[in-house]
Amino acid sequence: MKFSVATAAAAFVFALGGVAMPAAGLTEKSVSLISKNACSRDCMTTIVDQVLASMLLHNPEILPLAPTYYATENSHPTALGMMTLWRTVTSAGSPTLLAIDTINGSAYFSLDVTEGSETKKSVLWARIKVVDRQITQLELYVNRSRGDHGFSFSAVELPRNYERWMSPPADRQKATRAVLESLSAATFNPNDTLSVAVAEECQFTEEGWSVIDPGPDGDGSTTPLGCSWRHDRPADADARLNLVIDEQYGIVVTGAIIPGKIYPYGEISAFIPNDMKEAQAQQDKWLAKKQASGNMSLLAPTAATGETLQVLQFYNGKLQGQQVMLYLSGPDMQSAWS
Template sequence: MRLPGPFSMLRLSLGLAVAVSVMGGASQQAPSAAALVGRSASNTSNSDCSRECMTTIVTQILDSIVAHDPRTLPMATVYRATENSHPAALGMMTLWRTVTKAGPPSLLAIDTTIGTAHFALDISEGNDATESVLRGRVKVVDQQITELELFINRYRGDHGFSFSAAELPTNYKALMSPPANRTKASRATLEALSEALFATSSNFSVSIGDDCQFTEIGWKVVDPGTYGNGSTDPLGCSWPSGHPTDTNARVGLVIDEELGFVVTSGIVPGKVYPYGPYGNLSAFIPNTLSAPQEVQEAYFEEMKALGTVPLLSPTGATGDTLEVLQYYNDELQAMQINVYLSGPNMTSPWL
């Protein structure tokens, strides 16, 4: 049996934030819905938009982007919006200028209790041969858009991990069609899962499904190894003790009780290191994962001494994440690590 290398452990750890044992089902010691709602200003009670209504609004957003006309959207008198973590009016966002093909979403999580949705899909910019990944979160009040948080990942350097716009539809299709006879998790359980994700401590325990899908920006994750000695087999999900944490994590952004999706956001400081046997790859490693960082520091010094390949200098960065988990049958069924990188010491405009 091949033991996971340091970067494999990094991938299994990123985005998880609770030291728990992989055993049993969900702990019954879940925080109340009221307590979780208090952690995020976005989570205001709103039940005037059904799943069909929320789906229609997401479709309107995508149609508006392709038409290069944000004026078609049902925007609130005052709204909040960001593109790749920076605030801007919709008419000044790059997406409304460059996207030529989009939709329907390959993944759509809908929370009718608080009127939010998360969506992800492959898109084209400029010409149909150019593929990127668009993902976002929308909040609706009185059937008007009050919040729109958008990210566009064009390639691996945007987030420091694996990427495939082409494989995203196939990989996410399975998540949108869970077994009809599944046991759905309660809202309280899903909220507790969201609360645990970036927590410094939690007694919420998680059992991993046999076919739990682990993806980063559309691609099932593999670990090629620092020296090219890894594997091409996809890695499975894990809920490890080593993890990034964020005491200001935005929890319960979307809780989809029908499909079992949970969306949580955390800000993760770290460094981007050179990676791979030819020095032409890089990887983002959170500062909380000191052991993998030390491995990459040693690799950097070794390769620098050889002087055979150009190396990216290790550089500070911040990962703005929208983590997506799927949970039913008392087990974790899917884990998506969605990251967008910015400079060091950055934070979220949504805090």
């Protein structure tokens, strides 16, 4: 379902219990309806919908915010009323991917959104934390092009590619919470000895796209890349573990800060983490060859930092899905959430 500004107002009223009232009265009413108990899966879903509806109404004040809350937009700490998203989003659907952790009171969601032109969609991905049915944390990112992250990008393909995440086999063997927490602990720790089997049909995506790597000269693969559990996977000793553990869908969300370089990649560019030394060495070799030929204008390799939430899906004893969601900042940057 696609929401416009008009339908957002109706959706928000419905989420608050079906009481119709002017937008100006929603703040007081929303506060009065907050109860001091745990937030169920339906409750968390409703709050996520409220976040999206409030963006469409360009009014964050109608959200059930805690008296003190933490919030970032593309790694920048700021009050919701100063965020760009609450000024620019003009249409959005329900989350294409929604992972809910009722024990931690947290949720991760991702979807395509429109900021003005329907032909130029962006990818919104976010994490929220809820205590006593009030939002205490909002970690929001919007990627508008490959330049925001240096990876593959497709807001158009995102809905189709994420369908399988939300419709796993009914007869699947679900992983225990302990297993999912072990997976989170090992995600950015290459020294962890956890053995992870990868399903043959495991889906690997970057910013909504099933990755096809044509290579910098256009003569590489034409087949989507699969998931992997690399020995040289990027490391972060201070990775944020167990941000969201969704036992129903087997989804794990782990956060990390990854230093790397932006390299020229054909006529575009790509982000390569510093821990992937072999991949950087290959790109250095390619760059030297192209520079010697003098036939191309190429971006100079430049240090950068990627703030990432890696999303994994695990059931039937195997890794079934792997998403890399990342936003780039300058070199040596740190996260406000660390």
